[in-house]
Amino acid sequence: MIKRILIKIIAERYDDEQKRREQYGVTAGAVGIVCNVILCIVKFIIGSLTGSVAITADAVNNLSDAGSNVVSIAGAKLSNRPVDKEHPFGHGRMEYLSALVVAFLIFLMGFELAKDSLDKIINPTETKFGAGYVVILAVAAGAKLWLGYFNNVIYKLTGNISLKAVRKDCINDAISTLATMAALIIGEFTELRFIDGAMGMGVSVIIVLAGVGIVRDILGPLLGQPPETETVEELERIITADERIIGIHDLIVHDYGPGRRIASVHAEVPSDVDLIEIHDVIDNIEVQILEKTGILMCIHVDPIVLGDETVNRYKEMTREIISEVNERYGFHDFRMVQGPTHTNLLFDLVVPAEERSLSDRQILEAVKEKFREKDNTINIVVRVEHSFV
Numbered sequence: 001m002i003k004r005i006l007i008k009i010i011a012e013r014y015d016d017e018q019k020r021r022e023q024y025g026v027t028a029g030a031v032g033i034v035c036n037v038i039l040c041i042v043k044f045i046i047g048s049l050t051g052s053v054a055i056t057a058d059a060v061n062n063l064s065d066a067g068s069n070v071v072s073i074a075g076a077k078l079s080n081r082p083v084d085k086e087h088p089f090g091h092g093r094m095e096y097l098s099a100l101v102v103a104f105l106i107f108l109m110g111f112e113l114a115k116d117s118l119d120k121i122i123n124p125t126e127t128k129f130g131a132g133y134v135v136i137l138a139v140a141a142g143a144k145l146w147l148g149y150f151n152n153v154i155y156k157l158t159g160n161i162s163l164k165a166v167r168k169d170c171i172n173d174a175i176s177t178l179a180t181m182a183a184l185i186i187g188e189f190t191e192l193r194f195i196d197g198a199m200g201m202g203v204s205v206i207i208v209l210a211g212v213g214i215v216r217d218i219l220g221p222l223l224g225q226p227p228e229t230e231t232v233e234e235l236e237r238i239i240t241a242d243e244r245i246i247g248i249h250d251l252i253v254h255d256y257g258p259g260r261r262i263a264s265v266h267a268e269v270p271s272d273v274d275l276i277e278i279h280d281v282i283d284n285i286e287v288q289i290l291e292k293t294g295i296l297m298c299i300h301v302d303p304i305v306l307g308d309e310t311v312n313r314y315k316e317m318t319r320e321i322i323s324e325v326n327e328r329y330g331f332h333d334f335r336m337v338q339g340p341t342h343t344n345l346l347f348d349l350v351v352p353a354e355e356r357s358l359s360d361r362q363i364l365e366a367v368k369e370k371f372r373e374k375d376n377t378i379n380i381v382v383r384v385e386h387s388f389v
Contacts, residue, residue, distance in 0.1 A: 098162045168213060
């Protein structure tokens with residue numbers, strides 16, 4: 001229902017994808033500000049009436065959440081700024097930076113709540129119970145869960161990582177409110193006066209862990225991470241759909257924010273293919289990738305010798321030897337230069353990015369040793385590279 005309403009109001013109004021993303025982000029932030037300000041006022045009043053530090057801290061948490069919503073709106077606006085001289089790839093990563101600010105606010109709230117809760121555990125005070133307070137807090141928890149759902153709907157529509165952070169924060173806020181409810185009830189029917197502080201401390205731990213999770217989500221795109229398997233498979237399918245493209249390697253995808261990805265890849269083609277013809281093929285593939293995936297692709301052509309029995313025999317030997325060293329290793333850009341006394345085999349050895357057990361030098365020496373055992377007239381010229389996908 002919410003998704004249909006949002007699409008009706010926003011998606012049908014704006015033709016530009018980036019403008020739609022911006023408006024989705026602004027809408028999510030505006031709704032969050034209204035909800036959090038109302039919840040802050042209600043909880044602050046209840047916290048003052050009951051004397052509960054957990055409820056009062058929860059009210060302050062809602063106020064900080066409203067600040068987070070302001071940050072998410074700013075992130076949506078700033079990330080949609082056009083390309084300029086200083087930022088030729090746009091401002092898309094502002095979404096990631098705004099999510100990082102939200103995570104910082106969550107950390108700050110968690111540590112402040114932990115400090116207040118510790119004082120409450122050491123110096124417990126009696127809280128005042130009221131069934132009406134519990135009902136209001138239950139409604140507040142439900143409101144936070146709804147707000148989390150609302151942000152999740154827009155996150156799925158846009159992929160805006162700031163909204164994912166806000167969604168997590170909303171869920172933790174609901175847990176926090178339920179914990180304060182439990183503290184009121186337990187404090188009323190038992191002599192455990194420290195329970196209010198203990199619940200607050202527990203909630204602070206949950207809040208800090210949520211902040212850690214958000215930072216983990218953000219660091220990937222900020223530092224650079226491999227593309228999704230689905231993206232790699234789709235790119236390979238599109239590029240190799242033409243029979244003149246034998247295979248691909250060295251695929252690299254750079255992420256400059258949602259909707260702003262640039263990629264490069266090496267495409268293997270027969271060495272005897274007409275240069276003008278294959279250039280036209282590559283141009284068409286690059287256009288097709290941009291239309292289907294939104295990725296700006298640059299394809300480098302690698303000529304491959306086909307139909308030469310000698311080259312094929314040495315290539316198959318190379319494949320077997322590399323597999324003996326490690327079946328996860330691969331190679332590409334294979335060339336052969338044959339002389340009267342020895343044969344040079346030139347290729348790039350591809351090692352998985354997560355390979356850490358051996359250094360490049362050790363890997364290269366292991367491969368060379370296998371070749372020497374097989375045929376001491378072979379000299380290999382190898383460059384070790386680590387895959388990006």
